[in-house]
Structure formats: C-alpha cells, structure tokens
Amino acid sequence: MQVGALEIVLVIRGAQSLKEKRRVLKALKERIRNRFEVSVAEVDSQDSWQRAVIGVAMAGTDGRFITSVLSKVVDYARAFRGAEMVDHNIEILL
Numbered sequence: 001m002q003v004g005a006l007e008i009v010l011v012i013r014g015a016q017s018l019k020e021k022r023r024v025l026k027a028l029k030e031r032i033r034n035r036f037e038v039s040v041a042e043v044d045s046q047d048s049w050q051r052a053v054i055g056v057a058m059a060g061t062d063g064r065f066i067t068s069v070l071s072k073v074v075d076y077a078r079a080f081r082g083a084e085m086v087d088h089n090i091e092i093l094l
Contacts, residue, residue, distance in 0.1 A: 002092055004066035006056040008077050009087040015049050024082040025052055032056065036073055052083070063092045
C-alpha cells in the first residue's frame with residue numbers, strides 16, 4: 001500500500017474574517033472530496049484570515065495513479081476562483 005500526501009498553500013485575498021475564510025475553504029474542500037474521493041482537511045494557519053494550508057491524502061496500490069490524482073487536485077485548486085494557490089507539495093509514502 002502507498003499513501004499520497006498533498007499540501008496546498010492558499011491565499012484568500014477577499015476574506016475579512018475567519019468566517020469568510022472558512023466559507024471559501026468549506027466549498028473548496030467539499031468539491032475536492034466529492035470529485036476526487038480523497039481526504040481533505042485544513043492543516044495549518046487556522047487563525048489567519050487570508051492564508052490557509054490544506055492537506056489532501058489518498059491511499060492505494062499504484063503510486064503513479066495516486067500522483068496523477070493528486071496532480072489533478074492541484075490543477076483544480078489552482079483554478080478555484082475563491083482562493084489563489086501559492087504553493088504545493090506532493091509526497092508518496094511507501
């Protein structure tokens with residue numbers, strides 16, 4: 001079994017409160033979860049209004065497939081209108 005871990009750093013420029021930030025993140029997390037069947041959570045910068053770090057995880061037997069799915073998640077997050085992706089990191093753990 002292999003596990004893929006993706007960390008995405010986002011900037012939410014329009015957020016003026018934690019409530020606005022959480023609204024944007026909730027929409028993004030639900031869409032990623034439903035579309036790609038992966039686990040998603042906010043993993044850092046919970047107290048920052050305009051910065052967010054989300055983690056995405058996927059388990060499977062084929063590392064290339066996991067990498068492919070996580071790359072598609074990156075593309076999806078990059079195109080999401082509510083937030084700007086500024087960095088990401090994909091790791092495959094054996």
